[in-house]
Amino acid sequence: MLGTNGIRIVHCTRYGCLMPALLAVRDLVKHYPIPGGAFGRRAARQLRAVDGVSFDLQPGETLALVGESGCGKTTTGRMLLRLTEPTSGRIVLDGEDLLGMGRTALRRRRRELQIVFQDPYASLSPRKRVEDIIAEPLDVFRLYRNKNERRERVVDLLRLVGLNAEQLRRYPFEFSGGQRQRIAIARALAPGPRLIVADEPVSALDVSIQSQVVNLMQDLQERFGIAYVFISHDLAVVRHIAHRVAVMYLGRLVELANTDVLFDAPFHPYTQALFSAAPAAGPRPRGQRIILRGDVPNPARIPTGCGFHPRCPIAAPICREQTPVLSELLPGRLAACHFARPFPIPVAADRNDPAHRETHGARSV
Amino acid sequence: MNALLEVDDLSVHLFTPRGVVRAVDGVSFRLEAGQSLGIVGESGCGKTMTALALMRLLPSPPARIVGGHIRFNGEDIMDATDARLRQLRGSAMAMIYQDPMTTLNPVFSVGEQIAEVVRLHEHATPQAAFARAVEALHQVGIPEPDRCARAYPHQLSGGMRQRAVIAMALVCRPRLLIADEPTTALDVTIQAQILDLMRVLRDETGAAIILITHDLGVVADLVDDVAVMYAGSVVECAPVADVFAAPAHPYTQGLLRAMPSLERKLHRLPTIEGTVPSPAAMPPGCRFHPRCNLARTICRDHRPPLLGMPEHSAACWALTEFELSIAHVTAA
Numbered sequence: 137m138l139g140t141n142g143i144r145i146v147h148c149t150r151y152g153c154l155m156p157a158l159l160a161v162r163d164l165v166k167h168y169p170i171p172g173g174a175f176g177r178r179a180a181r182q183l184r185a186v187d188g189v190s191f192d193l194q195p196g197e198t199l200a201l202v203g204e205s206g207c208g209k210t211t212t213g214r215m216l217l218r219l220t221e222p223t224s225g226r227i228v229l230d231g232e233d234l235l236g237m238g239r240t241a242l243r244r245r246r247r248e249l250q251i252v253f254q255d256p257y258a259s260l261s262p263r264k265r266v267e268d269i270i271a272e273p274l275d276v277f278r279l280y281r282n283k284n285e286r287r288e289r290v291v292d293l294l295r296l297v298g299l300n301a302e303q304l305r306r307y308p309f310e311f312s313g314g315q316r317q318r319i320a321i322a323r324a325l326a327p328g329p330r331l332i333v334a335d336e337p338v339s340a341l342d343v344s345i346q347s348q349v350v351n352l353m354q355d356l357q358e359r360f361g362i363a364y365v366f367i368s369h370d371l372a373v374v375r376h377i378a379h380r381v382a383v384m385y386l387g388r389l390v391e392l393a394n395t396d397v398l399f400d401a402p403f404h405p406y407t408q409a410l411f412s413a414a415p416a417a418g419p420r421p422r423g424q425r426i427i428l429r430g431d432v433p434n435p436a437r438i439p440t441g442c443g444f445h446p447r448c449p450i451a452a453p454i455c456r457e458q459t460p461v462l463s464e465l466l467p468g469r470l471a472a473c474h475f476a477r478p479f480p481i482p483v484a485a486d487r488n489d490p491a492h493r494e495t496h497g498a499r500s501v
Numbered sequence: 502m503n504a505l506l507e508v509d510d511l512s513v514h515l516f517t518p519r520g521v522v523r524a525v526d527g528v529s530f531r532l533e534a535g536q537s538l539g540i541v542g543e544s545g546c547g548k549t550m551t552a553l554a555l556m557r558l559l560p561s562p563p564a565r566i567v568g569g570h571i572r573f574n575g576e577d578i579m580d581a582t583d584a585r586l587r588q589l590r591g592s593a594m595a596m597i598y599q600d601p602m603t604t605l606n607p608v609f610s611v612g613e614q615i616a617e618v619v620r621l622h623e624h625a626t627p628q629a630a631f632a633r634a635v636e637a638l639h640q641v642g643i644p645e646p647d648r649c650a651r652a653y654p655h656q657l658s659g660g661m662r663q664r665a666v667i668a669m670a671l672v673c674r675p676r677l678l679i680a681d682e683p684t685t686a687l688d689v690t691i692q693a694q695i696l697d698l699m700r701v702l703r704d705e706t707g708a709a710i711i712l713i714t715h716d717l718g719v720v721a722d723l724v725d726d727v728a729v730m731y732a733g734s735v736v737e738c739a740p741v742a743d744v745f746a747a748p749a750h751p752y753t754q755g756l757l758r759a760m761p762s763l764e765r766k767l768h769r770l771p772t773i774e775g776t777v778p779s780p781a782a783m784p785p786g787c788r789f790h791p792r793c794n795l796a797r798t799i800c801r802d803h804r805p806p807l808l809g810m811p812e813h814s815a816a817c818w819a820l821t822e823f824e825l826s827i828a829h830v831t832a833a
Contacts, residue, residue: 204688205659312776342543342715342777347759347770354769369689372718372761376770399763413693414763415718427697428690431658 157192157228158363159216159331164189164225166211166387170436183436185211187387189225190462195330196361200378200395202368202410204432208387209367213333216365217249218242229331247277250324254336256316260308266319267304270294273326293322297352314345318352325356335367350377371414375399383407386435386443389462392470403471406444442474450475503575504531505709506555506677511569513550515780516562522780524550524564526733529807534676537703537710539720539741542730543777548713551730552679555711556596557586574676592622595670599682601662605654611638612650615669622673637668642698660691667698674706681713696722717760721745729753732778732788739813749815751793787818795819 166186186208193199201209214220216227218234227234229245237245250273253259260269270290273279280286291301297318308316317337324332334353338346350373356362368374374381374395381398383391383406391404402408409426428447433439439446445455454474462472513525525547532538540548553559554566557578571578573594581589590596598604606614615634619625625633631650638646641664654662663683670678680699684692700723703710712724720727720741727744729737729752737750748754755773775792778784784791790800799818807814 204690314776343717343756344543344759344773345776347761347772350761351769351772371689372763375763376761376767410689411763413689415689415692415716415722425693425697427693431660431691432688 158195158197158230159193160226160228161192161216162190162226162228164212164215164227165223166208166215166220167223181436184387184438185435186215186222187438189384189387189389191382191389191392193331193363193365195363196357197380198357198364198366198378200366200368200374200381201384202371202374202381203384204369204410206386206432206435207384208435209384210335212384213251213335213365213367216331216333217246217251219251247273247327248330249333250327250329250331251333251335252317252320252324252337255340256313256320257308257340259320260316262308264307265304266290266294266306266308266311269308269319270304270322270326273323277327279327289326293326296325296356297322298348312345313341314349317341317349321349321352321356325360325362328360329362331363331365333365333367336369337366338373339368339370346373353377371411383410386433386438388443388472389470390444390472391476392462394468397469403465403469403476404473405448405450405475407471409447409449442472444473504572505534505536505574506532506711507570507572508551508555509570509572511551511554511571512567513547513554513559513564514567515564520781523733523783524780525554527569528730528733528735529569530728530735530738532677532709532711535703535707535709536726537712537724539712539714539724539727540730541714541717541720541727543715545732545777545780546730547733548730549681552596552681552711552713555679556590556594557581558590558596588622591618591670591675592673593675594677594679595673595675597663597666597670597678597680597683599685601659601666601686602654604666605662607654610651610653611657611665615650615665615672618669618672633672634668637672638665640671641665641668641702642694643668659687660694663687663691663695664698667695667702671702671706671708675708677711678708679711679713682715683712684719685714685716692719699723717745717757729756732783733780734788734816735807736789736817737815738807739815743813749809749813749820750789750817751795751819752789753815755792787816 164186165188168183168185170181170183189212191199201212203209211220215222222235229248232245234242234245267290270293271286274286274289280289290304294301294304299315299318308319311319338349341349353364354377357364366374366378378395381393381395382389383404385406391398391402391407399411402411409428412426426449430447433443433446441457442455442460445451448455460472460474462470464470465476508531509529511525511528515522515524528551530538540551542548550559550564555571559566566579605611612631612634615637616627616630619630619633620627635646635650638649643649643661643664649657649661649665657665684695687695696719699710710724712720714720724741727739727741728735729750731752737744737748737753744753745757748757758771759773761770773792778788786802787800787805790796793800797818805816805818807816808820809815
């Protein structure tokens with residue numbers, strides 16, 4: 137099938153797509169040169185922030201990108217809107233490749249792509265009134281005929297996100313963190329987007345406020361059929377809001393699956409460790425946690441072969457040499473691991489193993 | 502039995518140009534040697550102010566302890582001289598902060614900074630102190646502790662820096678370790694490492710721990726008892742298993758329900774309506790009553806004290822002692 141501008145769109149189950157996708161991302165790459173040489177002119181090495189990410193997104197679907205800091209999830213999210221320019225790859229929105237577009241065409245399409253940032257204290261201009269903050273996308277895309285209509289749209293949006301109309305002449309500092317995030321969401325909704333990239337939208341909020349914002353995002357999705365790319369390190373929130381989850385490690389997807397099956401039985405050893413490390417809402421018996429050795433590696437120095445092998449409890453010689461590809465192990469379930477099988481090797485969490493303790497734990501003095 | 506730490510009716514006020522803010526309002530708890538206590542609450546609930554007050558490290562002005570007693574090892578901390586406090590801090594009681602990058606001095610190597618603590622408290626020679634620093638880094642599970650001791654903070658990863666900070670806090674074998682959000686700035690897999698380390702060190706050194714956090718999940722892993730704070734005061738105090746199995750205060754219940762779980766998926770997350778009250782405009786009576794669906798007239802007019810058993814108490818008028826004891830039995 138050919139898209140409107142001749143880009144071929146691959147329809148397959150490989151990225152979990154059965155219907156025509158709203159968004160198709162293929163081999164998305166972002167490399168940053170690391171200055172080297174005498175005057176820092178020569179790019180000695182590359183920092184591979186995002187290294188070949190592919191996925192599809194259906195209309196009205198929530199795909200979560202999860203991973204630890206430096207795994208490339210935020211860079212991926214920003215590239216979807218071309219806020220960060222990709223090094224290579226394709227981002228096909230409704231059959232049209234965003235990467236080939238000129239500025240004017242891109243601006244037109246950005247009406248359909250909006251973003252909500254993590255820190256509502258930094259993402260709202262302190263010098264603008266709420267009305268003008270929310271109306272900014274309306275101004276940019278000229279979505280009203282007169283001032284009254286602009287005001288009406290803003291009032292509608294405020295109500296949609298659970299704020300009241302009297303608050304529209306106020307400044308951001310007069311609102312709490314949760315209310316500010318509602319304002320940021322109202323601004324993202326203003327031009328009627330089909331996709332919102334939400335980059336850690338509830339991470340800066342307290343638990344009791346967090347659940348209010350999560351519910352709001354779900355309500356808006358049900359009502360308007362908006363698709364979300366939900367970037368988060370909080371697995372419990374992801375489990376709640378996402379339809380599918382993509383786990384990233386060092387710029388690559390290591391696992392992609394439906395939320396429920398993924399949380400029930402993760403295939404990739406990294407996913408297993410990540411899930412078991414997440415703080416649970418209650419005491420859990422000791423010895424149930426997989427504790428990974430070592431640190432998250434620096435993306436400027438990605439290990440050879442599988443990027444996870446130095447920390448992987450089940451690594452074998454092949455893992456040092458060959459990079460595993462993301463492949464479909466069961467319909468709609470993808471993982472990038474030489475040893476991931478439909479019945480994967482469960483990673484042991486035996487805390488009494490002396491060799492295990494020696495490497496990560498403390499020793500008595 | 503004499504407790505290691507006794508806090509009795511502690512109140513901290515902030516004297517700001519816009520008025521007096523009652524940041525901590527009558528907080529009491531006690532901690533035995535080798536025990537661990539989690540203080541849990543949302544931002545602005547006064548948990549960090551409580552911790553700083555214990556070390557007498559409150560930023561003053563604007564903060565001042567306006568009432569209460571703090572007894573550490575039988576000694577009154579409120580009356581201690583500055584010289585005595587300097588002796589205690591770092592040797593008998595130590596603190597770990599949230600952000601290891603701002604805790605460490607960027608222009609000294611990690612080893613020098615840890616050695617400084619030893620030199621100040623134990624009059625060791627510089628060489629002996631540095632050797633102790635290397636040993637402490639080894640104890641917190643840092644590979645190649647010699648090399649790490651000569652490294653500067655920016656050369657270490659976040660997890661390694663937090664290990665170094667823990668090494669610095671523990672190098673003089675304190676009897677009380679106060680950890681203020683020690684893993685909040687870290688990734689999940691690194692957080693698991695640090696919590697595991699703190700557990701091992703607690704068992705090895707016998708230090709009492711106060712863990713301050715907003716994350717109930719972190720508390721579940723490390724402490725014996727939990728004190729839940731809301732708007733400047735403790736609303737519930739119980740053994741950690743009871744807090745999760747049978748929370749008594751409506752705020753604790755709401756907080757636990759609002760936490761999304763890894764195991765089950767609900768259609769909608771239960772929420773606590775409204776927002777945390779601003780410290781400058783606290784509601785009268787029970788401070789939770791505007792957000793509480795059990796609120797009655799008495800809640801608007803009178804503040805509830807901690808009710809119930811010594812081992813499981815909650816500040817709520819809706820609870821009779823009978824209900825609390827039932828909750829306790831169910832939890833056990």
